[in-house]
Amino acid sequence: MTQPATDDETPIDDATRPPLSAERLKAFVDAVVAIAMTLLILPLLENVAEFAREHKGALDYVQQEGDQLFSFGLSFLIIAVFWMNHHRVFDRVEKVTNALVWLQVGWMFTIVWLPVATAMLGSMGNDATQKALYIGALLLSSLLMLVTRLYLRRHPDLHRIPPASLRRGIIAEVVMSALFAVALVVAVLLPDIGYAAMFLLLLSGPAQALIARVWRTREHRDAGRARTR
Template sequence: MEKETGRIEGFSDGVFAIAITLLVLDLHVPEENSIHNGSDLIVFLKNQWTAFLAFILSFFSIFIMWINHHKIFKQIYRRNSAITFANGLILFLVCAVSYPTALLARYFDGEASSFVVAIYTGIFVLINLSYNLLWYHASKNKELLRPGITDVAIKKIHNNYLYGLPIYLIALAISFWIPGISLIIILGLWIYWAVSSGKIEMHVQHFQKE
């Protein structure tokens, strides 16, 4: 079966690349003549710690999303309108990550920290829903998927994305009380996605060989 999703994947890769690049715009260098020695520079960098935190979290979140996007489209061979629009929703939300990242960088170390973390976590709840939507539309018609993929493999991929949703919702709820813990949960989730993504691919290959 000829793969029909090449243009979707190529366009998506470009959007992911732009979205991840935009994150660096929130990292700023000192104003001219404001730094006179190494101590001044160290103080400036320490004061920028929230910007570095936001950049690292968002960079690796988008990076892991791109990896999972690649993995999911290795299983999708044909496209329809539902898949195209679900993928468009993912790309829209990925582009939007830079805004809550900027809020997190500027306001995390202040009185509004719980609200900015809630906004930041909320965008990832929506992204998780959009991935579930994409796989739902792709997997409900097996003819759209890679030839030979089994029902067990389809369910395994479905569960992999579905399990993340309640954890993101818990992180969202916690953000209103302990925003730092919410960010730790998000950090743990992208580690989970990174590990589970490889396991999913090996699982799919195992069942296709049987």
């Protein structure tokens, strides 16, 4: 979108606009994540008041609201992990472009959506749509971070991330996205397994190590061929 001309009548568009400081974006992301994590607790607070009116004890609450407590803990942990992952990337990002800002807006949308999906998980009966909305949001979040890392790889002037670290991050995001996709398919097609399909994420570490090993082997082979030429 072209902006109004400046004093010298030279229009400013997105292609020529200089990069922005990353600090305000980092602060905004931190605030959004904190609010999303806080919102997770609201359904539990409402139920506490209801149990109090019915003169039920804490044990009754824990027994009857076990699903909501589990979904709260799961989503809280997931958002915390996603935020730490995001923080590790942007800790060394110094400038952001409009494209990078919009990628983070999309990522924040997936985080803000999780409290809604979590409330469904804890209070509604399990169905395919609910699983798609919950695990699908996790998949989309991981994909957006993958695209973010790829974008940063193509724009080294925006950050101080070592190439090797960026490469490892890309491998991690590819593995996580693939596992989320498999978990989504399994959860939807096999209702009896349901959200237990997310235990596939335990394969993330071994899969990342395997891919990294293959990548290093290929790089060493290519370097050896280059030296013999």
